[in-house]
Amino acid sequence: MNRAERRRQAKATKKKPVGEEKTSAPRLDIAQIKSQLQQAASPQEVQQFVGQLREHGLPSVGGEELIAYAAQYHEALAALNGDDEAACVALLVNSAHAWADDRIDQSPDRKRRACQAGCAFCCYLPVVLASAAEVVYLADWLRANCSAAELEAVRRRLKARYDQRTASSQSQSPLPCGLLQDNTCMAYEARPFKCRGWNSVRLEACERAYGPDNPIIKTETPTTVPVDPFAFVMGNAVLNGLSDATQHAGLDGGAYELNAALLRALDLPDATLRWRNGERLFDGRCR
Numbered sequence: 504m505n506r507a508e509r510r511r512q513a514k515a516t517k518k519k520p521v522g523e524e525k526t527s528a529p530r531l532d533i534a535q536i537k538s539q540l541q542q543a544a545s546p547q548e549v550q551q552f553v554g555q556l557r558e559h560g561l562p563s564v565g566g567e568e569l570i571a572y573a574a575q576y577h578e579a580l581a582a583l584n585g586d587d588e589a590a591c592v593a594l595l596v597n598s599a600h601a602w603a604d605d606r607i608d609q610s611p612d613r614k615r616r617a618c619q620a621g622c623a624f625c626c627y628l629p630v631v632l633a634s635a636a637e638v639v640y641l642a643d644w645l646r647a648n649c650s651a652a653e654l655e656a657v658r659r660r661l662k663a664r665y666d667q668r669t670a671s672s673q674s675q676s677p678l679p680c681g682l683l684q685d686n687t688c689m690a691y692e693a694r695p696f697k698c699r700g701w702n703s704v705r706l707e708a709c710e711r712a713y714g715p716d717n718p719i720i721k722t723e724t725p726t727t728v729p730v731d732p733f734a735f736v737m738g739n740a741v742l743n744g745l746s747d748a749t750q751h752a753g754l755d756g757g758a759y760e761l762n763a764a765l766l767r768a769l770d771l772p773d774a775t776l777r778w779r780n781g782e783r784l785f786d787g788r789c790r
């Protein structure tokens with residue numbers, strides 16, 4: 504299914520008026536629902552199945568989440584079955600990011616978002632998660648887009664984060680993500696799903712929850728920052744579709760700490776091919 508078809512499918516299954524939704528819970532658990540979506544032979548089957556769940560009370564956003572998941576799952580499996588194994592990874596992740604962005608842009612709360620260029624409070628989180636596919640893709644993206652000096656600087660920052668995380672003292676403020684440069688993400692177009700889907704709707708909450716040491720007393724934590732819920736759900740739905748497809752193709756579909764895993768991927772010039780051949784490159788120190 505290409506992107507235009509996915510958009511058409513999402514449009515066709517748009518939200519019902521609230522009054523039409525029934526209140527009884529769907530009878531299937533999430534594993535059964537995912538299994539049905541994975542076995543669906545066409546977008547129409549996905550749509551039909553989601554329609555049935557809606558008849559049993561699945562909320563509108565839940566339906567859109569399942570459709571985004573299924574579309575990504577089927578597209579990723581098709582890409583993984585392609586011939587050009589190395590190029591396929593770039594195609595796979597690029598297309599998944601574009602699909603997530605498309606869904607995230609449909610959020611009814613997008614105008615309420617507080618995020619803007621130069622604001623990077625949430626890039627100081629102690630852990631940033633990314634899938635293995637995203638990590639090898641990001642390493643290739645950095646090699647293709649950065650000078651040798653920039654790459655060396657990135658490595659130094661990633662190593663500093665890694666050393667801080669593995670040090671015994673837990674009391675230090677988190678260092679910025681290794682990809683943060685001049686308060687801007689240097690790999691913005693290749694950033695992971697988790698960063699794409701995380702959009703605060705209250706700047707003051709970010710100031711109080713994250714960031715380097717500053718005079719603001721931190722009265723909030725990252726979990727109390729209100730975010731755009733639709734964008735958050737859609738980012739995760741597409742990520743889960745990609746991760747499940749990679750796992751079902753016999754590849755590592757796990758999630759890893761971005762900085763530690765990226766440091767490892769940059770140390771392995773053939774990380775993408777090795778991941779594509781089924782190696783687990785990030786276990787152990789990258790959790």
Ligand code: SF4
Binds near residue numbers: 690
């Ligand atoms: S990848 Fe980019 S957007 Fe995400 S935490 Fe790191 S610097 Fe911030």
